[in-house]
Amino acid sequence: MWQTVFADFTAGPKADPADLDRAETELGFPLPESYRSFCLDCGIGLACGSLRIAIPSPTESADLGTRSELIAHSIASVLETREGHRFEVEGDDPSVVERACFFGETEAGEFLFWDVVVGADQTERREYEIWVMGADLESVRFGGADLPDLMRRLQGPAVRGILGMGAEPLPSSFLGQVS
Template structure:
């Protein structure tokens, strides 16, 4: 399925079922089917020349659980720093959340990053597929990305990208560039 989503497709190091199971146990929820499919077919790599989607891997630097925790800590630290800034003391930190559900951040599990500094996360309420959201690099805007990873990837390749990344965004190239195990190993030692 995924090789048909990308005009140019070079798979990377794929997640094993054991790595997926480990990530699910550590995160505390079943990973969405569209994402599980992506992990096996595409593996580690760069999507549409813009997004790095973390997958469950034995390489800590690229592993889903490690990246999810690191991004969550980074976002929390940035929000605390903004709140503590005396120049902004009279302006509480607020998010412009599509749909207005502020509780979405309490249910967020981050799983990807854009080259522009945006973060991808699932709203992990319910079961099955989880809605995908994009937190802008400004740490202020949160936009709906899609109901599945497949829908999100296809949306960013076409005119719907404006609703996902903003009105000035142009459709991204239909490309997946995988990262092999040797390159991942150089980035960090296996767990």
């Protein structure tokens, strides 16, 4: 599937199914199918010339659990210094930030997160909407319905609605990190 998302594709070190299952247990919710596919097929690397997606990995700097916790803690620390801070959320539903599970970031400092809405049946794998928090920690914009949708939208004119009006379409590439 990912060769249809990226015209230029070189896989990096990949997660295995046991790593993904462990991450689900640690996080407490099923990982989206598109994300599982990304971890198994693409691995660690740079997507669209700008995005780093964390995957369950023994490499701490790339590990989903470590990165998610670090990003959330860093954002919370900054927001503690901003009295009365409010996010400007596309669609005006600020609760999306309360359900955030961060899983990636851009080279320019934006953060990718899933809006993790878990129903009564937590064993069902599903997709969670992907949102992008601006590097300013003020704007939150819809990124995509799933990971391939996000990547495709970033490669076309929709990038302006995700990364800002000055953004240009990102390259259709995935460059795996050399292990």
